[in-house]
Amino acid sequence: MLDIKVTRTTHPAKKPEGPITSFGKIFTDHMFLMNYTEGIGWHDARIEPFHDLTISPACVVLHYGQEMFEGLKAYYGVDGKVRLFRPIMNARRTNSSNRRLCIPELPEEMFVEAVKAIVAVDRDWIPTDPDTSLYIRPFIFGTDAFLGVAPSQTYLFCIILSPSGAYYASGLKPVGIWIEDDYVRAVRGGMGFAKTGGNYACSLAAQVKAHDDGYSQVLWLDGVERKYIEEVGAMNIFFKIGGRIVTPMLNGSILPGITRDSVIQVCRSWGMEVEERKISVFELIDAQKSGRLEEVFGSGTAAVISPVGKLRYVDEVMTIGDGSIGPVSQKLYDTITGIQWGKIADPFGWTVEVV
Ligand code: PLP
Ligand code: COI
Secondary structure: OOEEEOOOOOOOOOOOOOOOOOOOOOOOEEEEEEEEEOOOEEEEEEEOOOOOOOOOOEEEHHHOOOEOOOOOEEOOOOOOOOOEEEEHHHHHHHOOOOOHHOOOOOOOHHHHHHHHHHHHHHHHHHOOOOOOOOEEEEEEOOOOOOOOOOOOEEEEEEEEEEOOOOOOOOOOOOOEEEEOOOOOOOOOOOOOOOOHHHHHHHOHHHHHHHHHHOOEEEEEHHHHHEEEEEEEEEEEEEEEEEEEEEEHHHOOOOOOHHHHHHHHHHHHHOOEEEEEEEEHHHHHHHHOOOOEEEEEEEEEEOEEEEEEEEEEOOEEEEOOOOOOOOOOOOOHHHHHHHHOOOOOOOOOOOOEEOO
8 A cells, every 4th residue: 555645735726617628738736746766666655736846957857768658537427436447557558668668667556546546636626528537647757867878766756637628629520640651650679669758759740740731640650661550649540441440460669558458349349350460551542442441540548539531641642431430430439438437337347436
């Protein structure tokens, strides 16, 4: 059991009025903090008023990016209960990222306990309007003031909370996606499977290019042949081709999304065939030309289920569907968010209540 010292703010911030439509711009009154020191381990778990952090200009994270982050949400249910969605998966993925980045591991129960504790303290901040939730951002970074390239000997684990609406301003309206044929995000043996800032920093140039051309996200191809589909900037990707659901297999260079895993399990529970395999951009183009590319959608904590209406690859622009969300995408959205908001039963035992 984690011994958490709680210091409450004496100056609570004014909560936003009306439904929240932004993502990641508003923060709650408190944050969770815990330090790691080599030889001591994780220590000083505490909840404090939300505040700026002070670090040395020589701090290892500023120079060499030794950090990881996670993303999950707390949902205010239709029955007034607060639920987390599969937080143990975020705890496991934290340790997977940590191993890749030489950050000390955290006991899984400690991670979940810390998340529950901070959400309980700022429970009043969980938005209650439809399609809103409390986005939870745990992160760990090396804090040593040292310019040599070596794993830090001290770390800070923080959790901040952000009441949020939809990640994409368009909500459930299909978005256009740019298949990037020049830049790559990750290579096998690299750190594509880890949730770490560097993977996002290296995505920005392509994202700017895509935005300039009117596309909202980038779809990455593999870093070697630049031919096989990997994932989108902040979500995994699914295709419905000739009645089957197809998604790139986990190969070490894409993020093992928790929503991805949930989509696969839900589809299989409906008796649908799901293939996790390599899928080339040329297979997609052929499927679209022959009318077999029926639906495309992304999956992610922030994005939930996000339909794709247009895919661009070099000179090819593929249109998918009729400009509205496809039936499987809609059913998945309704099922996954239904479980999250306590509107329907949770046969998988995925939700964890915060009391
Ligand atoms: N891929 C990337 C690059 C992401 O940033 C995310 C978001 O977390 C995902 C996939 C989806 O992962 P999850 O479903 O666990 O949120
Ligand atoms: C999430 O979905 O939790 C993410 O981390 C996406 C993020 C990069 C905005």
